[in-house]
Amino acid sequence: MSLDLPPLSGQKLGIIGLGHMGHPMAKRLKNAGAQVYIHSRNRSRLEELEQSGMIYCSSAAEMAEKVDTGTLLVCVSDTSALEEVVHGDYGILTGLQPGALVIDMGTSQVMNTRSIAALIQQKGACYLDAPVSGGVVGAEEGTLSIMVGGTEEGFLRAGPLFDVLGKNISHIGPSGTGQITKAANQMIVAMTIDAVAEALVLAQAAGADPGKVQKALRGGFADSRILELHGKRMIDRTFQPGATATIQLKDVHQALELADHSGVTLPGLSKNAELWENMLAQGLGQYDQSGFICMIENLQSIQENKQGDE
Structure with a gap:
């Protein structure tokens, strides 16, 4: 008789930005069976998460390399922070592997989102803009509303992850429509x-x-x-x-x-x-x-x- 595995068992997931929203999201993903890599500018805030078994990465580039063809979630505060995380000196693009999935779950400007999506796709990876609504309570309880822009293929691939984090999950259309x-x-x-x-x-x-x-x-x-x-x-x-x-x-x-x-x-x-x-x-x-x-x-x-x- 086989035991039911957690929904994200065996998946490699990286999370960049462990603030009010990213922190509880990381905990939910870890509890769902994922191998979780974490990065934040302030490592002292991550002690609890590291003690729970999450793996610290010193940069977004290092995380992209370790996650390999897995999924990278970006939960930063604004568009300029997203730009730095993606194509800064030690950004995602430096270590991004073909076949990876990158998901921006923050609130970012539409025009920048479309430019970043194109850069990610040129590397042979997939990009979704998937901002959320529901606040810290929603992140803790897994009841977020998630608004997704990107390809149908990317949306279906991210489905099990989104199911752990939210309840009202909508694929709006191509890149940028989640942010719209x-x-x-x-x-x-x-x-x-x-x-x-x-x-x-x-x-x-x-x-x-x-x-x-x-x-x-x-x-x-x-x-x-x-x-x-x-x-x-x-x-x-x-x-x-x-x-x-x-x-x-x-x-x-x-x-x-x-x-x-x-x-x-x-x-x-x-x-x-x-x-x-x-x-x-x-x-x-x-x-x-x-x-x-x-x-x-x-x-x-x-x-x-x-x-x-x-």
């Missing part, structure tokens, strides 16, 4: 956080309990995961970041750059970007996205002070 979808996601997130924050500030100022208002709105047309999770954080005043306001603003700017490249005007997002910029100007950039309500409250205080001085 993530840009749309981040637009909706940024603007909905604004709407929820302003609604709760209005409720408080007009004499209603914001907590009761938030609960009452659940299940109606105004309901959303933003109202559920970020609205609750706003009420509880818990602003320890899953994703920071700084990262959210980066994503908003990236969406606006894509809109400009595509010849599209987005007036609502342009105004929303000004508000996120204001949040950073107030020194709140390392707050969770839900800390946006603090910026709105600060604007209200400034307005009240101006009226008091008149």
Whole structure:
């Protein structure tokens, strides 16, 4: 009688970037049976992962060599970091083996994504852009939404890995379309956080309990995961970041750059970007996205002070 093997048993997987998202993703992949190689600019953060049996690599190039024809996941913070990881002096391209699969699971600019995909393919390897949504909780629980751009062959090959990390997994189309979808996601997130924050500030100022208002709105047309999770954080005043306001603003700017490249005007997002910029100007950039309500409250205080001085 044969024993069932873990879903990723025998697979070689490398993960570059072990921050808020990469760390729990690495643990899930290791628990699913993969032989996991890890690399981060700060090795001291990797002690727990190394103790669990993951193998440290001193560079992305070394990881690419050791993973061989396996899979490399990149979970870095922005497009410039992705560019450095891929074709820096000790980047993936230096050690990349034909037949390997490279997956960018961060949020990167579409135009750069397509250029990087072409470089990877010239080396005889496959590239997917597969950004995620669902935050740290989703990464820990394996319930991420994963939006994938690239070939059908690459998507099918990555299927068992994606099944370990997520629940809502969609192949959108060719290279770049995963990142296009993530840009749309981040637009909706940024603007909905604004709407929820302003609604709760209005409720408080007009004499209603914001907590009761938030609960009452659940299940109606105004309901959303933003109202559920970020609205609750706003009420509880818990602003320890899953994703920071700084990262959210980066994503908003990236969406606006894509809109400009595509010849599209987005007036609502342009105004929303000004508000996120204001949040950073107030020194709140390392707050969770839900800390946006603090910026709105600060604007209200400034307005009240101006009226008091008149």
